[in-house]
Amino acid sequence: MNVLLELREVRAAYDGVTVLHGVDLSVAAGQVVALLGPNGAGKTTTLRVAAGVHPVQSGRLVLGGRDVTGIAPRDLARAGVCLIPEGRGVFPNLSVRDNLLMMTFTGRSREHIEELAFSRFPVLARYASRAAGTLSGGEQQMLALARGLATDPAVLLLDELSMGLAPLVVTRLYEQVAEIARQGVAVLIVEQFAAAVLGIADHAAVLVRGRVERQGRPDSALRAELSALYLGSST
Amino acid sequence: MTSTETRADRFVRELAELKIADPAAGRPRLWLRLGATLMVLGPVLGVSAFLISHRTSSPLVQGDAITIGLGAVTVSVVGAALFLRYSLTGFLRFWMARQSYDLTHLADRVFEKEVSRDLTSRES
Numbered sequence: 001m002n003v004l005l006e007l008r009e010v011r012a013a014y015d016g017v018t019v020l021h022g023v024d025l026s027v028a029a030g031q032v033v034a035l036l037g038p039n040g041a042g043k044t045t046t047l048r049v050a051a052g053v054h055p056v057q058s059g060r061l062v063l064g065g066r067d068v069t070g071i072a073p074r075d076l077a078r079a080g081v082c083l084i085p086e087g088r089g090v091f092p093n094l095s096v097r098d099n100l101l102m103m104t105f106t107g108r109s110r111e112h113i114e115e116l117a118f119s120r121f122p123v124l125a126r127y128a129s130r131a132a133g134t135l136s137g138g139e140q141q142m143l144a145l146a147r148g149l150a151t152d153p154a155v156l157l158l159d160e161l162s163m164g165l166a167p168l169v170v171t172r173l174y175e176q177v178a179e180i181a182r183q184g185v186a187v188l189i190v191e192q193f194a195a196a197v198l199g200i201a202d203h204a205a206v207l208v209r210g211r212v213e214r215q216g217r218p219d220s221a222l223r224a225e226l227s228a229l230y231l232g233s234s235t
Numbered sequence: 236m237t238s239t240e241t242r243a244d245r246f247v248r249e250l251a252e253l254k255i256a257d258p259a260a261g262r263p264r265l266w267l268r269l270g271a272t273l274m275v276l277g278p279v280l281g282v283s284a285f286l287i288s289h290r291t292s293s294p295l296v297q298g299d300a301i302t303i304g305l306g307a308v309t310v311s312v313v314g315a316a317l318f319l320r321y322s323l324t325g326f327l328r329f330w331m332a333r334q335s336y337d338l339t340h341l342a343d344r345v346f347e348k349e350v351s352r353d354l355t356s357r358e359s
Contacts (some may be wrong), residue, residue, distance in 0.1 A: 029244075063250050064246050064248075064250040066250040069252065079246060093338045104324075156248035
């Protein structure tokens with residue numbers, strides 16, 4: 001298994017308050033890993049550490065077998081690590097086409113990026129001239145994904161993809177994510193709402209108060225444990 | 236790099252060598268550098284042509300110097316055009332991002348003001 005992303009005993013803090021207490025996690029090429037857990041568990045911080053945006057107190061960030069702890073996020077992004085943050089990170093005042101145009105910094109032509117985006121998300125072609133801020137949440141998330149794909153990622157980090165979206169839209173988006181992973185991209189998804197993501201995940205980890213409490217295949221035992229975690233009792 | 240290399244393989248190889256290719260170092264960066272080089276080369280050729288023509292009284296050599304001089308002007312113009320084209324692209328991209336950010340920020344502030352005014356008028 002070609003492991004592309006590894007977090008080894010990662011500890012991270014905000015203003016001296018430790019929020020990750022030795023997180024171990026790995027994602028292989030073509031694999032979808034779901035990082036689940038309640039609010040404040042440290043899921044987003046884990047993603048930020050993986051993208052190099054947040055510094056680690058101790059532990060190692062290993063990409064493609066190489067220790068890259070402390071390397072600038074810009075260099076990790078160039079290598080192929082793509083973080084799609086919570087809230088999508090699109091430019092609301094720019095049109096869909098201009099949002100995609102911004103991604104030509106990757107050295108790819110506008111035509112190529114548009115073809116990539118519009119073939120995967122035809123709805124974006126329909127609204128190409130509309131301001132991104134006027135799109136629905138699902139369409140904005142599609143645009144964010146399309147912008148991410150324009151960077152030709154090897155590791156894709158998704159933060160709360162389902163936030164504020166209708167269940168049907170979430171299911172469609174996750175189908176696209178699964179398709180992206182099938183092309184050999186390592187995908188790490190942070191989610192608070194487990195149901196949809198467990199449908200496509202090959203592996204799931206449950207983060208509680210900065211520690212991975214359990215990880216493994218998303219089987220019924222893990223689902224039961226998640227229910228207990230969220231609802232306070234085993235179902 | 237072989238043609239059968241997957242994205243994951245390339246990722247591992249680039250990180251192993253820690254030679255991370257700058258995506259912007261593709262064709263646009265090449266054109267930008269070529270433009271800058273031509274802009275420098277133009278004046279150098281022009282001065283050379285001037286010196287050549289002054290060091291001889293042969294009309295044939297002077298004719299050659301005129302040709303070099305005209306070539307120098309062409310090289311400078313083409314170089315400047317290339318340089319402007321590719322440097323402006325980068326500048327305008329960030330300008331557009333900045334504009335977008337400023338507009339969003341302004342809209343948020345206006346919206347917040349409107350909401351607080353609305354709430355105040357309701358309370359009174």
